[in-house]
Amino acid sequence: MATVTCIRNLDWLIAWDAGAGEHRYLRDADLAFAGDTILHVGGRYDGEVAEEIDGRALMAMPGLVNVHSHPTNQALYKGVREELGNPHLYGTGLYDYITLFISDTAGKLAAAEYTYAEMLTSGITTFADLTIPFDGWLDLLARSGLRACAAPMFRSASWKVVDGRTLDYQWDEAAGHRRFEAAVETVEAAEADPCGRLFGMISPAQIDTVEAGLMRESHALAMAKGWPWQVHASQSVVEFYEMTGRHGKTPIQWAADLGVLGPGSSLGHAIFIDEHSWVHWPTHEDLGILAETGTAVAHCPTVFSRYGHQLEDFGRYLRAGVTMGLGTDTFPHNMIEEMRTAMILARAAAQNMRTVTTGEMFHAATVGGAEILRRDDIGRLAPGAKADLVLVDLDEPLMQPVRDPLRSLIYTAADRAIRDVYVGGEKMVENGRSIRLDIADAGRRLQDAQALIAAAVPDRDARCRSLDEVAPMSLPLG
Ligand SMILES: [Zn+2]
Incomplete structure (x- = not known):
């Protein structure tokens, strides 16, 4: 022994x-x-x-269990995206900027190393890394020392914001399928990694960008293999109305009809469900569907709160019987601060301080997350x-x-x-x-990578704006 x-x-x-x-x-x-x-x-x-x-x-x-994060790019947006939202798209900043801020592999590796160090030093020991795979990613995950759930994302459509006002979808179903097959290979490679700390999750990227067949097929494979399955869903008002327009039902009701909800499935972020006060939708069924099917929620309040968006409310989801886990999504990648923010926002949304307790939030940040990642051996001593x-x-x-x-x-x-x-x-x-990661060195590389991204913004922006025009500084300079 x-x-x-x-x-x-x-x-x-x-x-x-x-x-x-x-x-x-x-x-x-x-x-x-x-x-x-x-x-x-x-x-x-x-x-x-x-x-x-x-x-x-x-x-x-x-150790804390972070069930939803994107470490290979989000840190590059620090100082840029905190207050960047589109008023024509209900204030969300999800859709406009993905094509403006593109990093090379060196930038992704810098962001990842920086973020992995930030997570470890704030008490995270397991996390889900939802990313578009690139060379060197799994090697860095293995070196990081974290217990990492590799979640290579795939989708059938990409987003395009037309004239700064309308969200459009550019579909390529064959490419989506190829990306899914590559994602499965990546998950298998993670599981086989000799470090023994890597495992995997099947992650169709967003409910509005993955076609029905691929949703079903990916879910069926995940269940057959015993892998967790997570998709972004009900994360914006735009997406909610896109799906109600497309299918005549809410994103969660559509997912239920597809048969992809159930134990082992989780949704990031399930904020704009049918009874959210912003959507004025006639049904009030979504929360019950999540509870009855055993579908969990990966709750990441910080990034949404910066847009002025919030889940209504954490305690009510818990009392409905929904398994809740916590994630950091963007930055900071600090689950202790995420717990604090989640409690404050829940109480403000409920107008009731009793809606959630510290003990319940700590449970979500540990055991709740473990359940989402289908692990009964983490999140507990x-x-x-x-x-x-x-x-x-x-x-x-x-x-x-x-x-x-x-x-x-x-x-x-x-x-x-x-x-x-x-x-x-x-x-x-x-x-x-x-011990294994050098956050100071990664931070310097992050600075260089962000400068490269900034320099390319005018070439990528349809109106040839500079980064300072797209995302003005918080104070005037000079
Ligand atoms: Zn996300």
Whole structure:
């Protein structure tokens, strides 16, 4: 057997109570693991120990599970897209800028390395990487130290915004099918990677860009293989009305008719469902469909809140019986801040602070995410689970006073209190720094890559505008 590491006398430990189906606090607890697997959680561990770590002034918690992110491009848009939305498209910035801001492979690798480091150092140990595959991606995923769900996206149509006002679709079903077949090969390659931390997800990109046959075929394959399946759906008002116009039913009702909903399926982001106050739709069935079919939601509130959009509301989805997971989507890739934002927005949307509790949100950010990724061995500290864990520094001044460490962490200290992070029993973050990834170097490469993107904007823009004209600075210069 692999040698045992024991973290002794942890001041606090967030343990998984499988019987109750919930996390709970333990005090003065030991946590032992061997290889990549947890052996013991709780009182004193009496077995033989090769390495002992002093757990005093520390809290051990499960690594966070980020179920939806696009690390290979989003960081390149920092300072550019935060306030960039199209008023003709209900304020969303989803559709206009994809063709304006194109990066080369070096830029994608810089964005990915930077983001993977940001995720690890903020306590994320598993994440879903929804991306268009490119050379070097899986190698970097394996090197990152994260437990990574590779989710190569494919679609049958691309978006085009005409005259700055209307969303148009350019269909190529044969190309969509080829991309799907390539995506399956990529998922198989991820599963076979010798690092043992990669797995995969089937991800038709968006519900409005993938034709019905490919939706069905991709879902059937995912279910046959036991892989998770996730599609962007109900993510904008434009998409909602596109689908109601195209099919006479909401995106979720169309997906239900196709037979692609059910356990193992999740939707990013299921905001504009039929009873959302913005869409004024006569049916109120979507939430019930999600709950009855066992379809989960990958909730990523931060990016949408920047457009002024929000899910109505997290607590109501939970009470309807929908499995909720959390994702960071764009930036920051910080699940602790995402939990805080998700709670604030839920309470504002519900006009009721009781709509969601900190415990419920932490459950979504750990076990809820694990369910979405079809893993019962992550998002929890329990014997037999993967040794994916985060050590929180209780001596960090912003954690004081430590009455309820999860609240101190989420509402105040965030990643500043993250000391060490282990993935599969291997230390990947030490004293707040990624051991394998160089975020400072990646940040410099990110700056260069963004400059290249900016220089190309006038050539790509139909009106030949500069980046500063497309996305004005927040303050005038000079
Ligand atoms: Zn997304």
